[in-house]
Amino acid sequence: MIDAFLASVGWADALISPLAGDASARAYSRLQRGGTSAILMQDPTGDVGRFASLSRHLIDLGLSAPQILAEDFATGLLLIEDLGDGLFARLTAVDPARETPLYLAAADTLLSLHRHAPPPLDKATPDHLAQMTDLAFDCYLAAAAGAAAPQDKADCRAAMADALNTYAPDTDVMILRDFHAENLLWLPDRVGAARTGLLDFQDALQGHRAYDLASLLTDVRRDVTPATCQAVIRHYVDQSGLPDTPFRAALAVLGAQRNLRILGVFARLAANGKPRYLELMPRVWSHLQRDLAHPALGRIAATLHPVMPPPDPEIIARLRQTCPMQ
Numbered sequence: 001m002i003d004a005f006l007a008s009v010g011w012a013d014a015l016i017s018p019l020a021g022d023a024s025a026r027a028y029s030r031l032q033r034g035g036t037s038a039i040l041m042q043d044p045t046g047d048v049g050r051f052a053s054l055s056r057h058l059i060d061l062g063l064s065a066p067q068i069l070a071e072d073f074a075t076g077l078l079l080i081e082d083l084g085d086g087l088f089a090r091l092t093a094v095d096p097a098r099e100t101p102l103y104l105a106a107a108d109t110l111l112s113l114h115r116h117a118p119p120p121l122d123k124a125t126p127d128h129l130a131q132m133t134d135l136a137f138d139c140y141l142a143a144a145a146g147a148a149a150p151q152d153k154a155d156c157r158a159a160m161a162d163a164l165n166t167y168a169p170d171t172d173v174m175i176l177r178d179f180h181a182e183n184l185l186w187l188p189d190r191v192g193a194a195r196t197g198l199l200d201f202q203d204a205l206q207g208h209r210a211y212d213l214a215s216l217l218t219d220v221r222r223d224v225t226p227a228t229c230q231a232v233i234r235h236y237v238d239q240s241g242l243p244d245t246p247f248r249a250a251l252a253v254l255g256a257q258r259n260l261r262i263l264g265v266f267a268r269l270a271a272n273g274k275p276r277y278l279e280l281m282p283r284v285w286s287h288l289q290r291d292l293a294h295p296a297l298g299r300i301a302a303t304l305h306p307v308m309p310p311p312d313p314e315i316i317a318r319l320r321q322t323c324p325m326q
Contacts, residue, residue, distance in 0.1 A: 005070075011033060014033040016031055016040070025044075025045045027041075027043075028040065028041055028042075030082060038079050039066065039080045039082050040077065040078070041078040041079075042076060042077055043078075045076070051201075051202040052071055054119070055080070057119050063109060063194060064083065064185075065198045066081040066199070067081035068080055083199070084197070086185050086187070086188075087182060088106070089221065100227065100231050103231075105195055107232045108193050110213060111193070111236065114173045116174075118172070124205040124207035124208070127161050129257050130157045132261045133157060134153055134157065136263045137156070137264070139268040140263040140264045140267040140308075143267050143270075144267070152303070152307045156304060159299040160253075160256075160260075163297060164254075167246065167253045168208045169208075170207075170209070172209070173206070173207065173208070174207075175204060175205055175206070175211040176215075177200075177215065178201075178215065179212035179216050180215050208254060209242075210251045214255040216232070217251075217255075218258065221280060253297060255287060255291040256300060259285075259287045259288040260304075262284050267322075271324075273323055274323075275319075275320050284311075285310050285311050
């Protein structure tokens with residue numbers, strides 16, 4: 001199947017090197033042919049047509065999503081532009097002083113994206129986002145504590161929906177959802193907002209403009225310095241003209257929603273044979289606790305604190321036992 005696809009698009013003689021994947025079923029390989037390279041994306045279980053459509057939309061806005069070079073939607077194969085290896089995560093690991101400038105560039109990309117109306121997408125409404133936190137109860141709490149009371153889950157969902165309706169009700173921009181240092185590439189030869197390469201956006205929705213900033217700054221894979229967080233928030237607020245205090249409240253509520261859901265996602269990944277995500281749980285918990293300290297999340301904090309245990313070593317060990325590979 002892959003050989004036939006590559007032959008049909010003139011890449012049959014390419015050298016193929018697998019690339020690191022992500023939490024999804026997608027697989028990536030770098031193809032090299034002479035001095036030219038491209039990326040082969042395989043996702044037989046997903047909708048690569050959606051990725052291609054959204055990539056073209058972002059490019060039309062002047063942003064740096066990968067160009068679609070060839071496609072076979074029936075087999076889940078895309079040949080896409082190779083944007084290089086300059087991941088923000090790698091660059092900041094080598095030179096921590098680059099963190100703030102890179103993250104400010106990422107904020108500029110969001111500012112540019114948010115100046116445009118979103119394409120037709122499902123909406124990340126407060127009720128939808130609140131329902132997504134059920135995973136924390138269904139997958140994390142159930143595995144960690146042996147039970148998840150339906151009433152606790154319902155109370156948390158109601159409190160989250162109320163907070164989101166109060167502080168982050170808008171769905172007026174395109175949110176990429178996985179906007180963080182492992183999915184952003186530095187492209188210094190490009191200009192302005194196009195200097196940030198975008199890799200992961202196939203799960204995009206219409207949502208609140210603080211959502212992707214929460215994803216960027218409460219990164220589950222690396223600690224972002226407080227100085228960078230504050231600089232990025234100030235920059236976004238100043239450039240967007242939004243009032244500071246309400247935006248920070250929205251950021252806290254959306255950050256709590258994301259990280260509560262991620263606890264459940266990582267527990268589910270462990271149960272599906274991917275235990276490496278358990279090591280990230282303490283950072284997720286730390287982000288969650290910081291957001292829960294915001295006054296906008298008082299009711300949610302009061303609901304969660306009595307029932308949701310932290311991912312301490314004992315809980316992590318219990319979750320690891322759910323992994324079929326252990």
